[in-house]
Amino acid sequence: MNIYDVSKKAGVSIATVSRVLNGNPNVSEKTRARVLDVMNETGYTPNVFARGLGLGTIRTIGIMCSDSSDPYLAHAIYYLERELRLSGYDSILCCTGNSLENKRQYFDLLRSKKVDAFILVGSKFIELRAKDNSYLVEAAKDVPIMLVNGYLEGENIYCTLCDDRTAVRQAAEQLLSGGCNDILYLFTSYSYSGTNKMKGYRDALMNLGLSVREDYIQNCPKDVLETKKLLSRLDEEGLHFDAVLTSDDALAVGAVKYAHAYGRKIPDDLSIIGYNNSIYSICTDPEITSIDSKVEALCTTTVTTLMGVFNGCNVPSRTTIAADLIKRATTKFH
Amino acid sequence: MNIYDVSKKAGVSIATVSRVLNGNPNVSEKTRARVLDVMNETGYTPNVFARGLGLGTIRTIGIMCSDSSDPYLAHAIYYLERELRLSGYDSILCCTGNSLENKRQYFDLLRSKKVDAFILVGSKFIELRAKDNSYLVEAAKDVPIMLVNGYLEGENIYCTLCDDRTAVRQAAEQLLSGGCNDILYLFTSYSYSGTNKMKGYRDALMNLGLSVREDYIQNCPKDVLETKKLLSRLDEEGLHFDAVLTSDDALAVGAVKYAHAYGRKIPDDLSIIGYNNSIYSICTDPEITSIDSKVEALCTTTVTTLMGVFNGCNVPSRTTIAADLIKRATTKFH
DNA sequence: GCCATTATTGTAAGTGCTTACATTTATTTT
DNA sequence: AAAATAAATGTAAGCACTTACAATAATGGC
Helix, strand or coil, rough: CHHHHHHHHHHCHHHHHHHCCCCHHHHHCCHHHHHHHHHHHHHHCCCHHHHHHHHCCCCCEEEEEECCCHHHHHHHHHHHHHHHHHHEEEEEEEEECHHHHHHHHHHHHHCCCCCCCEEEEEEHHCCHHHHHHHHHHCCCCCCEEECCCCCCCCCCCEEEEEEEEEEEEEHHHHHCCCCCEEEEEEEEECCCHHHHHHHHHHHHHHCCCCCCCCHHHHCCCHHHHHHHHHHHHHHHHHCCEEEECCCCHHHHHHHHHHHHHHHCCCCCCCCEECCCCCCHHCCCCCCCEEEECCCCHHHHHCCCCCCHHHHHCCCCCCCEECCEEECCCCCCCC | HHHHHHHHHCCCCCCHHHHHCCCCCCCCCCHHHHHHHHHHHCCCCHHHHHHHHHHHCCCCEEECEEEEEHHHHHHHHHHHHHHHHHCEEEEEEEEEECCCHHHHHHHHHHHHCCCCCCEEHHHHHHCCHHHHHHHHHHHHCCCCCCCCCCCCCCCCCEEEEEEEEHHHHHHHHHHHHCCCCCCCEEECCCCHHHHHHHHHHHHHHHCCCCCCCCHHHCCCCCCHHHHHHHHHHHCCCCCCCCEEEEEEEHHHHHHHHHHHHHCCCCCCCCEEEECCCCCHCCCCCCEEEEEEHHHHHHHHHHHHHHHHCCCCCCCCCCCEEEEEEECCCCCCCC
């Protein structure tokens, strides 16, 4: 079944069938109905390849992320997928892992599939050294690149960001005003959002004229048990901390487990705040106060922006969304 | 840059370029090298649409699941993606949610994209009533359908399953031999794997000549806090249970939280076993004993089988993989 | 060196769609 | 009712590839 068969059955030309297919208004209602009838009867579906060949586009967006099994990224993928489909676009997902080589390779692969745009999810997708991202800047000349919670300067590159810095600053301020003096800050990576969160932590201390002690800022893999180990070690080494502020809920879970193991009372003796408000945060007892990074809003905004780009609208290249602090039982706020 | 440009630069015909592109052996080494050189110099990549038009295939597999944010499914997606790419196939992901209407719609959408096969992940993807799956059975005439942890009979439909029934039976037997007499069984759905797990629970009791009390089998949404509520209610209603066996780790986390809230000692007073060995299982204190459903093995087997199907090999339509019990601190096995 | 094979290369006809432009038909306007 | 305009439809030329078949070049046997 192809467009010729349909045109023959409906007694029209293939051009008319094509117009019906593409919602072209220059078709009389009578013939449109007749053509649609034939299509339904025969169960005809247009061949995407032929269509892509003619149009040069296939209404498909490439979504890339480092690892779909991270709850945060998994949620983002879910929302992006949903929003894109609502806008009439399909998506191809690629999980690249962390190697730059893979990222590049998969990117090229999607590019060769002629996706209409890219959505790169997570700040870890962007490399720290600018030159390692030049392939993206270069590619953006042909196809728009959207970053969800990632940052990169460039023509035709659009970022939707969460205001991590403010969120962490405010969280730290609440801890400080709640009587915590020695806040340990745990972060997973030096990505854009990672360093931004750290700045928020520093902001809070500096605004109060407090000094930032570098041994209270610790890098830690995004892993529950590793975090528990790290905190146990710091404790045994004699570092005193009465609060743990983290860049990811997984670390906060690790902190809760450390507290259990070392007999520290939460929140009286130790306060804990996580980041992302993911499933992690309600798994523990007590449940974890967490910063909600608004994944859903981030994703809908990204797709809306992208549609703006497609329609030639004047669209901001950078949108920032405020986070929310979700208060649970690992902190004693009023 | 198209095949004509390359052929001109290399001084050969487009047929020869096409042969190089497709690894056709009927090309002399000299000309092959020359053509490849030109391709590299110019950065030429073949147009997928034109290629698809000619070949009728695009080396792309449609992956469908109900919800990518479920940790189990997220892992499956990750492994499937990886294995497919290693075999030279791309994937398009669709998260359909639970509505049958959506499943059908997205399925047709991928079909119209001419994917070379479908991989449907999770037993919840298959409907309970046989007639609701007839669209799949019908479609399988054209394109192979692989089910990961789902079951459906039909020509050209291949299932890779985890032996849930045995796994749950053995887990229950260990609880029974460890002195638990009143094992509560919590399950999330009546899917194929859901009912299979339940059968395992019944098997264990019946093998020992014990009667199955229906109020010890409870349906529960896949939600931590709902599970906690349900157990609290059952407790208050006076139901006595000394172990909770669940069809998903999320429920097991809820059970741990119930135990904390109601002052029940784990594992002395209450044993808990989860399913899937997901991130959930190490978030709590104590950490949860869980049945490892071998997602990775399931996924690699699925892709291997699919490649067998593509190559016309004689491939089993049903493969079953044994699960593993990962012992942690919510049980007191020796 | 000639013919039969075989290896390599080229020609041209699909593949199923889109769309600029041409043509026909319907609707106004005068 | 003719002319002018607008609406609907058709024709045919792409789009970038694959591949059957034809043609040519290389090789080997005598």
